[in-house]
Amino acid sequence: xxxxxxxxxxxxxxxxxxxxxxxxxxxxxxxxxxxxxxxxxxxxxxxxxxxxxxxxxxxxxxxxxxxxxxxxxxxxxxxxxxxxxxxxxxxxxxxxxxxxxxxxxxxxxxxxxxxxxxxxxxxxxxxxxxxxxxxxxxxxxxxxxxxxxxxxxxxxxxxxxxxxxxxxxx
Amino acid sequence: xxxxxxxxxxxxxxxxxxxxxxxxxxxxxxxxxxxxxxxxxxxxxxxxxxxxxxxxxxxxxxxxxxxxxxxxxxxxxxxxxxxxxxxxxxxxxxxxxxxxxxxxxxxxxxxxxxxxxxxxxxxxxxxxxxxxxxxxxxxxxxxxxxxxxxxxxxxxxxxxxxxxxxxxxxxxxxxxxxxxxxxxxxxxxxxxxxxxxxxxxxxxxxxxxxxxxxxxxxxxxxxxxxxxxxxxxxxxxxxxxxxxxxxxxxxxxxxxxxxxxxxxxxxxxxxxxxxxxxxxxxxxxxxxxxxxxxxxxxxxxxxxxxxxxxxxxxxxxxxxxxxxxxxxxxxxxxxxxxxxxxxxxxxxxxxxxxxxxxxxxxxxxxxxxxxxxxxxxxxxxxxxxxxxxxxx
Numbered sequence: 001x002x003x004x005x006x007x008x009x010x011x012x013x014x015x016x017x018x019x020x021x022x023x024x025x026x027x028x029x030x031x032x033x034x035x036x037x038x039x040x041x042x043x044x045x046x047x048x049x050x051x052x053x054x055x056x057x058x059x060x061x062x063x064x065x066x067x068x069x070x071x072x073x074x075x076x077x078x079x080x081x082x083x084x085x086x087x088x089x090x091x092x093x094x095x096x097x098x099x100x101x102x103x104x105x106x107x108x109x110x111x112x113x114x115x116x117x118x119x120x121x122x123x124x125x126x127x128x129x130x131x132x133x134x135x136x137x138x139x140x141x142x143x144x145x146x147x148x149x150x151x152x153x154x155x156x157x158x159x160x161x162x163x164x165x166x167x168x169x170x
Numbered sequence: 171x172x173x174x175x176x177x178x179x180x181x182x183x184x185x186x187x188x189x190x191x192x193x194x195x196x197x198x199x200x201x202x203x204x205x206x207x208x209x210x211x212x213x214x215x216x217x218x219x220x221x222x223x224x225x226x227x228x229x230x231x232x233x234x235x236x237x238x239x240x241x242x243x244x245x246x247x248x249x250x251x252x253x254x255x256x257x258x259x260x261x262x263x264x265x266x267x268x269x270x271x272x273x274x275x276x277x278x279x280x281x282x283x284x285x286x287x288x289x290x291x292x293x294x295x296x297x298x299x300x301x302x303x304x305x306x307x308x309x310x311x312x313x314x315x316x317x318x319x320x321x322x323x324x325x326x327x328x329x330x331x332x333x334x335x336x337x338x339x340x341x342x343x344x345x346x347x348x349x350x351x352x353x354x355x356x357x358x359x360x361x362x363x364x365x366x367x368x369x370x371x372x373x374x375x376x377x378x379x380x381x382x383x384x385x386x387x388x389x390x391x392x393x394x395x396x397x398x399x400x401x402x403x404x405x406x407x408x409x410x411x412x413x414x415x416x417x418x419x420x421x422x423x424x425x426x427x428x429x430x431x432x433x434x435x436x437x438x439x440x441x442x443x444x445x446x447x448x449x450x451x452x453x454x455x456x457x458x459x460x461x462x463x464x465x466x467x468x469x470x471x472x473x474x475x476x477x478x479x480x481x482x483x484x485x486x487x488x489x490x491x492x493x494x495x496x497x498x499x500x501x502x503x504x505x506x507x508x509x510x511x512x513x514x515x516x517x518x519x520x521x522x523x524x525x526x527x528x529x530x531x532x533x534x535x536x537x538x539x540x541x542x543x544x545x546x547x548x549x550x551x552x553x554x555x556x557x558x559x560x561x562x
Contacts, residue, residue: 019542020546164205
């Protein structure tokens, strides 16, 4: 998909925001070599076009509550004649436990990402709420046991030590 | 007890230590130091280049290369200089592959100097030129570049230091630590003086691929009449993030390259073969990597220059390398005190400007070869530091 309204500078702006949404418009302007007003204007435009969907903190919930669990659910679905997978996907995304819903290529149809208070909580949700939905032919539940890297953030790592050396030590 | 002084080479023994050791010792004892002091890319070597090195290992190609470097690599180097900088060097005679740019600088100085010959060395600059000149029994004549000239070398700077013994001019641009570059017109100006006084040039262009202005890098060798009186040093460390591979390039007149090759052959034999295989891949298919890394450096450079100027630490816009060189005199502190206090108080490591020559006093070198997140945090801490020293 390409959007002809997105310039090369927009692309750089989006890359910077994707890595760190906390950068001020002043900092972004300096980094891109444009006026601060232009940054504000471009961000507003990208938001209005629905290209920037939102700004969220990346939070390690499991650090607060070790029982918290996240699972990836594979759903096999019988598509509906007119609406394909859309109707069921829309139904599923209404559940507040559901963090993400994706239509997939390959061996199954929908991936659903679920956050729950515990593994049991999630397993019950799948059994009672998802597998009972009309059109769902089968489910597979995969719990995330450890996050190494999520949304480009490295987890459970000591403060990244500088591994480069200072030459000309003497 | 043996008195070792009687055995030691006196020129080498007289070389002063760099003086920044104390400083790095402090830094290594503090846990959460953000180091903007390191002069090498934070990127790892691009994967396809590493893979070419790995492939040579897997195939067991672990032997010496020819003294000058593999013919394939010299051909690629020749193409590269032609394509990038518009100068032509013959792969068989005009090119030597060295162990890093530093070895090439050493070889060039030792191949050219006779005792007492004078070498003009613009400062602030990379720390190796003066010691290597002195060990080669040359006389290092430091030529101070000035902040008001954006640390460029001018005709007047050169002429003020010319004597009948002046033989060599070192050209360290794009410059570490100032980030200054010599554009085409600046090189043309000094070329006339170089020719008038019959000087020979050692041009250290290691940072040639990291320039940020509208013009790409210009080599002194592309100025009419200069190719025949210049050894141009380049390498893979900065352009391709290959510091640890230790691979440099020297190109120039075959008469001088032949002498350098003789020295290299007896002292080193040949540059590492694994690194040379990787370098062939880098020159063939590395343009996109350079472009990506340069873009990232450029973004960080702009943020640093802008923020330092906002904080009242005047910072001219560096057009090359990955350093900014802000003026800290408004704080009333000297360079070393500033850096030491900043390190203790805020755990940010930068390098005092005087480490690169006395005229760097009043400035500090801040390397932006570090992640944006670290640079942002370091700038926050420097801002707090400036407020605190103002209150103190």
